[in-house]
Amino acid sequence: MKKLLKNIDLLATFGSRGEITGGAVLIEDNVIIKVGKTEEMENIGADEVVDLSGRVVLPGFVNTHHHFYQTLFRNVKEVQSAKLFDWLVHLYDRWKHIEEEAVASSTKVAIYEMMKSGVTTTTDMFYLFPHGKDELFDVEIETAVKTGVRFHPTRGSMSLSRKDGGLPPDEVVEPDERILQENERVVKQYHDPRKYSMLRIALAPCSPFSVTPRLMRDTVELAEKYDVLLHTHLAETQDEEAFCIEKFRKRPVDYMEELGWLNPRVWFAHLVWLNEDDIKKLEEYDVGMAHCPVSNMRLGSGIAPVYEMKGRIRIGLAVDGSASNDTNNMIAEIRTAMLLQRVKYGADALTPREVLHMATVGGARVLRMDDYIGKIEEGYAADIVAFRLDTLEMSGCLDDPLAAIVMCDAKSADFVMINGVTKIKNGEFLDVDLEEIISKQNEISKTILQKL
Numbered sequence: 001m002k003k004l005l006k007n008i009d010l011l012a013t014f015g016s017r018g019e020i021t022g023g024a025v026l027i028e029d030n031v032i033i034k035v036g037k038t039e040e041m042e043n044i045g046a047d048e049v050v051d052l053s054g055r056v057v058l059p060g061f062v063n064t065h066h067h068f069y070q071t072l073f074r075n076v077k078e079v080q081s082a083k084l085f086d087w088l089v090h091l092y093d094r095w096k097h098i099e100e101e102a103v104a105s106s107t108k109v110a111i112y113e114m115m116k117s118g119v120t121t122t123t124d125m126f127y128l129f130p131h132g133k134d135e136l137f138d139v140e141i142e143t144a145v146k147t148g149v150r151f152h153p154t155r156g157s158m159s160l161s162r163k164d165g166g167l168p169p170d171e172v173v174e175p176d177e178r179i180l181q182e183n184e185r186v187v188k189q190y191h192d193p194r195k196y197s198m199l200r201i202a203l204a205p206c207s208p209f210s211v212t213p214r215l216m217r218d219t220v221e222l223a224e225k226y227d228v229l230l231h232t233h234l235a236e237t238q239d240e241e242a243f244c245i246e247k248f249r250k251r252p253v254d255y256m257e258e259l260g261w262l263n264p265r266v267w268f269a270h271l272v273w274l275n276e277d278d279i280k281k282l283e284e285y286d287v288g289m290a291h292c293p294v295s296n297m298r299l300g301s302g303i304a305p306v307y308e309m310k311g312r313i314r315i316g317l318a319v320d321g322s323a324s325n326d327t328n329n330m331i332a333e334i335r336t337a338m339l340l341q342r343v344k345y346g347a348d349a350l351t352p353r354e355v356l357h358m359a360t361v362g363g364a365r366v367l368r369m370d371d372y373i374g375k376i377e378e379g380y381a382a383d384i385v386a387f388r389l390d391t392l393e394m395s396g397c398l399d400d401p402l403a404a405i406v407m408c409d410a411k412s413a414d415f416v417m418i419n420g421v422t423k424i425k426n427g428e429f430l431d432v433d434l435e436e437i438i439s440k441q442n443e444i445s446k447t448i449l450q451k452l
């Protein structure tokens with residue numbers, strides 16, 4: 001089956017062809033087979049032709065950190081203005097009530113809302129297994145697969161409860177041994193390492209203040225055995241730094257080094273509180289970063305030194321969990337990433353093209369999928385998004401249509417294709433009943449919040 005996308009006002013490939021005016025893309029099944037100008041491809045026979053005139057087209061965005069279940073806990077009034085540790089302690093007691101239906105509902109909401117803003121690949125860190133309900137991770141995977149998103153979830157975990165000096169309550173932590181067994185099970189059951197894979201698994205002990213050092217070390221061993229990636233939160237707040245110094249006598253990055261977590265298969269979420277020595281170490285070990293500017297602003301965590309790290313370590317962007325964003329809008333994240341660096345480092349700290357590069361190629365490199373996603377290029381997966389240039393918000397922006405997506409806030413995608421399958425056309429989902437999803441989500445969220 002061949003599909004031709006043509007008459008594209010501006011095709012930004014983020015690949016070897018650069019930016020093409022009057023562009024076209026030919027797709028066979030799930031793979032891009034030709035990229036060029038419309039006039040070169042006009043007469044090629046295709047089973048389906050999509051006219052994308054009046055649009056700018058680019059590779060689908062890659063979201064590198066999330067907690068889907070938190071879409072049920074957006075905007076919780078008591079912690080609208082709390083910092084991370086207080087926010088967590090308050091919410092753990094709500095989160096412990098999630099079950100299968102809640103996971104399925106929140107997964108759909110997170111993915112479709114991201115898709116609407118142009119995300120075609122996402123990860124998720126699922127680390128909540130109240131009373132040992134390990135099957136919740138399976139529910140998340142099965143639900144996500146049905147949405148058609150390219151998915152690289154991480155099996156999260158928490159093993160250090162309050163009674164052992166950690167932050168989470170007993171009901172949501174599991175023993176190290178069981179976590180390791182479950183990690184192994186889900187990798188064997190779901191991880192598909194092949195090129196064009198739609199589902200890969202990584203392993204993700206949650207954070208220095210919620211897992212034991214032993215679990216961190218053993219997880220590295222397991223990741224090496226099965227050749228999968230590793231993910232965790234790091235250096236998010238000054239409180240975390242104080243916790244690490246008090247409990248482990250080390251700053252967060254040094255603690256990770258001791259545990260074998262400065263490693264090319266690792267990507268860290270946040271990395272806000274770093275000094276130059278930390279950055280040098282992260283660079284030397286080739287680790288990746290999920291930069292979450294909206295969450296960092298929302299919780300008052302700080303400004304990550306992205307300007308000092310760009311070009312030195314692999315950086316992707318991420319909306320983070322919806323209890324600390326509280327949206328799943330990748331366009332807003334991209335725009336905020338650019339603006340926030342300018343607050344600290346000046347007007348030329350990050351350009352619109354640099355942040356779009358982070359959201360595409362950068363994210364693909366963080367998830368080690370850059371051999372087949374992140375670019376519009378022959379041989380790459382057909383993960384392609386388009387934004388309209390003829391909207392009210394974009395009017396008067398045409399001096400630079402690509403940058404306009406960021407500068408003028410394109411808000412939502414007009415066209416989204418994932419692995420050759422069209423998910424959104426003319427701004428509408430083709431196969432999703434949003435009304436039903438929204439009412440179910442609100443019902444579950446209300447029920448859980450009333451459980452205290």
Ligand SMILES: [Zn+2]
Nearest residue numbers: 233269320321
């Ligand atoms: Zn997070």
